[in-house]
Amino acid sequence: MTAQASVEAIVSEAASNEYLVFSLGDEEYAVDILKVQEIRGYENVTRIANVPEFIKGVTNLRGVIVPIIDLRLKFHLENVEYGGQTVVIVVNVADRIVGIVVDGVSDVMSLTPDQIKPAPEFGVTLSSDYLNGIGSLDDRMLVLVDIEKLLTHEEMQLVDRTATQG
Amino acid sequence: MDISDFYDTFFEEAEELLADMERLLLELDVDDPDVEDLNAIFRAAHSIKGGAGTFGFTVLQETTHILENLLDYTRRGELTLRRDIVDTFLETKDMLHDQLDAYRNGSEPDAEAFERICRILQQIAQDELGLRNAVSAAAETPAAAPAAEPKPEPEPEVSSASEATVSGARQLTITLLGVSAKDRELLVDELKHFGEIGAQSGDETRYQVSLESSESQSDIEAVLCFIIEPEQLQIEASAAGGAPSVKASAPAASAPAASTAADEPDQVSAKPAAESAAAAPAAKPAAAGGAKAKAAAKAKAKGGESGTIRVPVDKVDQIINLVGELIITQSMLEQTASDMDIVSHGPLVNGMNLLQRNARDLQEAVMSVRMMPMDYVFSRFPRLVRDLADKLGKDVELVTEGKSTELDKSLIERIIDPLTHLVRNSLDHGLESPDKREAAGKSPTGRLTLSAQHQGGNILIEVIDDGAGLSRDRILAKARANGLTIPDNISDDDVWQMIFAPGFSTAEQVSDVSGRGVGMDVVKRNIQEMGGHVEIMSQPGKGTTTRIVLPLTLAILDGMSIRCGEETFLLPLNAVLESLQPLAEDIYSMAGDDQVLKVRDEYLPIITLHHALDIPGAKTKVTEAIAVIVQGEGRRYALLVDDLVGQQQVVVKNLETNYRRVPGISAATILGDGSVALILDIADLHRLDRRKSQQRHQAKHHHSVEVQPA
Numbered sequence: 001m002t003a004q005a006s007v008e009a010i011v012s013e014a015a016s017n018e019y020l021v022f023s024l025g026d027e028e029y030a031v032d033i034l035k036v037q038e039i040r041g042y043e044n045v046t047r048i049a050n051v052p053e054f055i056k057g058v059t060n061l062r063g064v065i066v067p068i069i070d071l072r073l074k075f076h077l078e079n080v081e082y083g084g085q086t087v088v089i090v091v092n093v094a095d096r097i098v099g100i101v102v103d104g105v106s107d108v109m110s111l112t113p114d115q116i117k118p119a120p121e122f123g124v125t126l127s128s129d130y131l132n133g134i135g136s137l138d139d140r141m142l143v144l145v146d147i148e149k150l151l152t153h154e155e156m157q158l159v160d161r162t163a164t165q166g
Numbered sequence: 167m168d169i170s171d172f173y174d175t176f177f178e179e180a181e182e183l184l185a186d187m188e189r190l191l192l193e194l195d196v197d198d199p200d201v202e203d204l205n206a207i208f209r210a211a212h213s214i215k216g217g218a219g220t221f222g223f224t225v226l227q228e229t230t231h232i233l234e235n236l237l238d239y240t241r242r243g244e245l246t247l248r249r250d251i252v253d254t255f256l257e258t259k260d261m262l263h264d265q266l267d268a269y270r271n272g273s274e275p276d277a278e279a280f281e282r283i284c285r286i287l288q289q290i291a292q293d294e295l296g297l298r299n300a301v302s303a304a305a306e307t308p309a310a311a312p313a314a315e316p317k318p319e320p321e322p323e324v325s326s327a328s329e330a331t332v333s334g335a336r337q338l339t340i341t342l343l344g345v346s347a348k349d350r351e352l353l354v355d356e357l358k359h360f361g362e363i364g365a366q367s368g369d370e371t372r373y374q375v376s377l378e379s380s381e382s383q384s385d386i387e388a389v390l391c392f393i394i395e396p397e398q399l400q401i402e403a404s405a406a407g408g409a410p411s412v413k414a415s416a417p418a419a420s421a422p423a424a425s426t427a428a429d430e431p432d433q434v435s436a437k438p439a440a441e442s443a444a445a446a447p448a449a450k451p452a453a454a455g456g457a458k459a460k461a462a463a464k465a466k467a468k469g470g471e472s473g474t475i476r477v478p479v480d481k482v483d484q485i486i487n488l489v490g491e492l493i494i495t496q497s498m499l500e501q502t503a504s505d506m507d508i509v510s511h512g513p514l515v516n517g518m519n520l521l522q523r524n525a526r527d528l529q530e531a532v533m534s535v536r537m538m539p540m541d542y543v544f545s546r547f548p549r550l551v552r553d554l555a556d557k558l559g560k561d562v563e564l565v566t567e568g569k570s571t572e573l574d575k576s577l578i579e580r581i582i583d584p585l586t587h588l589v590r591n592s593l594d595h596g597l598e599s600p601d602k603r604e605a606a607g608k609s610p611t612g613r614l615t616l617s618a619q620h621q622g623g624n625i626l627i628e629v630i631d632d633g634a635g636l637s638r639d640r641i642l643a644k645a646r647a648n649g650l651t652i653p654d655n656i657s658d659d660d661v662w663q664m665i666f667a668p669g670f671s672t673a674e675q676v677s678d679v680s681g682r683g684v685g686m687d688v689v690k691r692n693i694q695e696m697g698g699h700v701e702i703m704s705q706p707g708k709g710t711t712t713r714i715v716l717p718l719t720l721a722i723l724d725g726m727s728i729r730c731g732e733e734t735f736l737l738p739l740n741a742v743l744e745s746l747q748p749l750a751e752d753i754y755s756m757a758g759d760d761q762v763l764k765v766r767d768e769y770l771p772i773i774t775l776h777h778a779l780d781i782p783g784a785k786t787k788v789t790e791a792i793a794v795i796v797q798g799e800g801r802r803y804a805l806l807v808d809d810l811v812g813q814q815q816v817v818v819k820n821l822e823t824n825y826r827r828v829p830g831i832s833a834a835t836i837l838g839d840g841s842v843a844l845i846l847d848i849a850d851l852h853r854l855d856r857r858k859s860q861q862r863h864q865a866k867h868h869h870s871v872e873v874q875p876a
Contacts, residue, residue, distance in 0.1 A: 046842040047733065048828055049779035050854070058825060058834060060842050063487040063494075065834045067825040096824045158826065 019109050019135065021142060022089060022102040025077045029102075030109065030135055030142040035091045039105055042068075042086040052157055056101065061090065067158060069151070070101040093148040098158065100147075109142070111135050116144065176217045177270050183210040184266070185545070188259050192548045196247050204241035207255075211237055214262065225275045226265045232287045233258050245294050254290060256549070258283055337364075341400040342373040479575065482535050489525075489532045490817045490836065496525045497838045537572035540618040540627070543582055544569050547589060547616060554593045561600050561610055562593060567617035573625050577696055577716055581627065584689040588629040588712050589614065591686070596633035596710050606707060608632070624698075627714040636662060636704040662702035666690040697740075723818050725835070725845065727811040728794065730775045731783040734843045735807075736816060736835060741848045743795040743802070745810060750789050759859060763793055763804040770795065774806045775846075778830060778855045784808055798848030805851070818845065830854040 019030035045057040045068050054073035058065050068088060072080045088099040119131035130150040135142035151158055187210040190203050211234040218227035233255065239245035261283045265275035340357065342350060350373055357363060357377055364376035503511070503518045544566045555562040573581070597603075597612035604610050615630040638661050645652055645664050668687040693700050698716035717723075717740075725736035752764040753772070761772040772793070776784030785791050785808045793804040816835035821828060821844075832847035 044841045046834075046844065048831070048844070049781070050829055058821065058842050058844075060494075060836045060840055063491040063819075063836065065819045065821055065824060065836075065842055098824060 017111050017113070019111060019142065019144060020089065020105065021107050021109055022087070022105045024072050024075060024103055025079065028106070028140060028142050029071075030111075030144050031089070031091065031147045032132075033108060035093055035147055037090045037092045037097065040088050040090065040099075041084075042082055042088050042101055055157065059088075059099065061097065061099070064097060066090065066097050066099050068099040068101060069158065072101065072103065091147050091151070094152050096151075096158075098151055100151075109135070109137065111137070111142075111144075119144075173221060173270075176221055177266060180214050180217060180266055181263075183214050184259055184263055186210050188256065188549055189545060191252055191255055191259070192552065194247070194252060196249050196252060199240070199247055201241060204237065208234065208237040208241050223265070223269050225277070225280050226262065226269065229258065229262055229265065229280060229283060232284055232291075233262075236287060236291055239291075239295060245290075251290060251294075254286055258287065338377045338401055340375045340377055342368075342375070343400070479536075482532075486532055486536070486817075489529050493525050493529055494836055494838065494840050496521055498840060501839075534572070536575050538575050538578050539569060540571045540573060540578070541569040542578055543585060544616055544618075546582070547586075550586065550589065551593065551614060554590065558593060559599060560593065560597055560612060562597060562612045562614055565613060565615045567615065568619045571618040571620060571625060573618075573716070580692065580696055581714070581716070584692045584714070585616075585627065585629065587686075587689050588714075589616070592629055592631040592633065592710065592712075596631035596635075598634050602634075606634075625716050627716065629712045630709065631711075632709040635706040635708055635710055636665070636702070637706070641665060658704070659702075662704060665702070666700070697738075723816055723835070723845065724813070725816050726794075726813050727837075727843065728775075728792075728807040729809040729811055730779075730807050731781040733781055734811065734837065734841075735775070736843055736845045737794065737796065737805075738832075738845065738848070739813060741796045741798050743797055745792055745794040748788055748791070748793045748804070748806075753788055759863065761788070765795060765804070770802055770804045772804045772806060773852065773855045775851075776806075776808075778851055778858060796848045798852070801849060801852050803852060805848075816843075816845075829857075 018033040020033045020036050021028055021030045023029070040061075043059075045059045047057040048055065054070050056068040056070050058067050060066075070080065082101075085104055086101060087103070087105050088101055089105065090097060090099050115137060116133040116135055119128040119133050121128055130146050130153070132144040132146050135144050187207055190207045190210075194200070194203055194207075211230050215227055215230035215234055218224075218230060236245065236255075240247060245251075261279060264279065268275040342353060354363065354366065354375060357375060362378040364378060366373070366375045368374050500518055500522060503515060506514065508515050547566070548564055551562055551564045592614055597614065598606070600610035603612065613632045615628070617626075617628045617630065619626050638658065641661050641664055642652060642656075645667075648667075650664070650667075666686045666689070690700050693714055693716070696716055698714060701713045701715065702710065703713070704710040723736070724739040726739050726742055727734055727736050729735075746765070748763055754762050754764065754769070756762055762769045763772050764770075772788070774788075774791075775781065776786075788806060791806040791808060792810055793806055794810070796803060796805050816837075818833045819835055819842075821831065821834050828844075830847055830851040831844045832850070833845045834842050835845060837843050
């Protein structure tokens with residue numbers, strides 16, 4: 001990530017405290033709403049050969065070819081189904097447009113800084129590196145995902161390493 | 167407002183002006199220079215000077231100032247042009263370009279070079295005009311408008327005249343016509359930088375500001391024209407010393423195309439097209455007639471000056487994408503509508519037909535926006551050829567054909583380097599020296615032709631020389647020396663292709679022009695990267711033709727869609743040689759795993775698409791599948807697919823924009839139903855299959871059943 005991009009990230013984090021909440025199985029996650037471009041249904045995805053399972057393929061988003069990633073597969077969730085309720089959150093990270101498949105989108109939440117707790121040091125599948133923290137809201141726990149860090153990480157195989165260096 | 171915001175505009179425009187200047191200098195008939203051309207060159211220099219002054223680029227300003235003075239003498243007939251003077255002017259132009267680059271990169275230009283060129287220019291002035299000090303003398307010379315000067319171009323004279331009469335501050339009345347209150351504030355703020363603002367009055371249609379300033383009118387105009395159009399501006403000087411008021415109004419008909427660097431770019435760019443058309447070598451008959459034709463062409467150019475706008479490429483690409491999307495939506499609608507009863511839904515069906523036609527027209531029109539004429543490339547060669555021919559002591563006439571042939575912008579920029587190389591090669595190795603040519607019974611003047619034409623979906627660009635031709639023996643000897651084995655009956659075409667091998671040069675002497683043996687292979691690679699190829703035709707003693715064949719645009723691909731399992735893919739049509747249903751007796755196994763297909767006495771390796779791309783549900787029996795014989799990067803093989811669907815033109819979409827490179831896939835496209843289809847990369851598919859069969863082999867070896875994808 002370039003210095004410019006990280007500055008922008010800091011600025012946008014400071015400016016936004018609204019999160020889009022989505023569900024993966026029974027768990028609730030949230031991403032910075034400013035990174036979200038749109039939400040659409042899961043349809044018409046063209047498979048790509050020889051890529052990890054969680055990369056479902058590419059789809060046509062109004063003339064732009066966008067890769068689709070299934071976070072449920074990435075996080076090794078059971079019961080991965082595609083139906084009318086399956087939703088794709090289209091996010092804009094590191095100058096790229098990426099669609100992530102989730103089980104559903106519930107709402108948009110405003111979180112105050114004291115509602116955000118630091119992420120605990122754990123996790124093999126979801127390292128705390130990719131988390132902004134844990135949002136605690138009454139009896140709900142939201143995992144605040146740093147979607148930019150997660151998607152641009154090498155193991156996602158979403159970006160060429162040479163491309164990110166450039 | 168910070169003036170540095172306008173730097174980029176100035177740099178771009180100055181660059182165009184310099185290009186214009188060079189073109190005009192090259193076209194100039196030294197013995198009988200056209201006064202209009204001289205004026206145009208002068209104006210270009212003057213505009214650059216004005217802009218440079220405004221932005222404080224002193225070195226650039228001074229260099230252009232000296233050049234401008236010399237040009238001024240030239241156009242008034244006081245300095246007679248010679249070829250070496252034109253050469254010096256060209257050199258100065260190069261220097262200006264360097265200075266411009268230096269300023270653009272935020273550094274100061276090379277002072278030594280600046281002094282050197284100033285000395286040379288002053289030397290010319292001294293020798294030719296007997297002037298002690300060209301700089302100061304010229305600055306005080308009132309620039310009387312030459313009698314031959316046609317009416318609609320008074321600006322340069324006006325500005326130089328006003329500069330000449332300026333001594334210290336004077337009173338200027340600036341009239342703004344049809345300027346909104348918001349812009350007016352900006353303008354007045356801007357004017358404060360020039361001096362004391364006096365009375366202001368008026369409304370939006372006409373607003374007068376009086377200004378006491380020592381700046382020249384052209385400078386003020388240059389700055390203001392960044393905000394408003396020249397037509398909206400009138401500057402009247404009422405000098406304290408009672409000098410006659412000079413009116414620098416700029417009526418639309420004679421917009422000062424070259425008088426200020428701040429002018430709209432369209433005016434500058436619209437001109438050269440028409441001018442070069444008029445100044446084409448063929449159109450230079452008797453002086454009088456020619457001049458008339460030129461004047462007419464210029465008048466026409468002026469009328470069309472507002473005809474172009476400068477738009478960032480990504481905006482255009484966005485429009486192209488959206489139109490592509492519209493076409494897809496339209497064909498989806500059409501599919502739905504085609505099931506409807508034409509009787510009960512007559513108007514809807516009619517509407518659909520109309521929509522289809524309009525959408526296609528729109529797509530065509532939008533695609534043409536990206537196209538640029540080849541003149542953009544060809545126009546840089548006269549200078550190159552002239553300089554090289556001088557250096558090599560050869561006499562060369564350059565002919566360009568098909569300058570208006572259009573090519574996609576991304577291709578046109580990438581074709582320049584390979585083409586430059588080919589032209590250098592032709593000049594250095596192809597064309598002979600004058601005495602050798604005469605000895606061979608040819609005209610001493612060599613002829614180099616650059617031509618461009620459309621042929622089908624391709625553009626052919628040819629570099630033709632009437633030189634000695636390629637020497638078969640020399641190439642073969644060199645190939646043998648390089649350790650290549652050569653069949654006895656090798657065809658001429660195969661011999662010519664050898665010069666594209668890396669490290670191949672038959673030049674007996676390495677010159678600084680060419681002959682180092684790097685180059686032709688780079689040319690070939692560059693052109694292949696653009697999706698094209700190079701052909702060479704040569705006849706001993708008659709000359710060589712190098713032909714570059716390129717697809718018209720990178721954005722559109724002629725493809726053959728194929729089916730494998732449930733999936734659809736596209737093959738680039740130019741990679742497809744033929745397709746056939748393989749017969750069991752034509753298939754041979756090799757080393758267990760590999761299979762080859764016999765096609766007319768040739769054994770081709772078989773690559774099974776569903777193996778390479780792990781496609782489920784594909785036909786597994788070879789004899790049920792279709793073999794498509796494909797060729798890419800010199801490899802030929804049989805690709806087994808389930809079915810051929812058909813040929814179609816598709817819009818190529820980059821996968822790497824949002825994703826990454828995928829092995830075996832070059833790009834993607836969107837099909838009529840809105841779904842994405844992947845375009846296969848023939849050469850990479852071969853490599854991918856290699857890797858996978860190796861893995862399969864290893865897996866077998868380790869008695870494992872699971873095959874890991876790459």
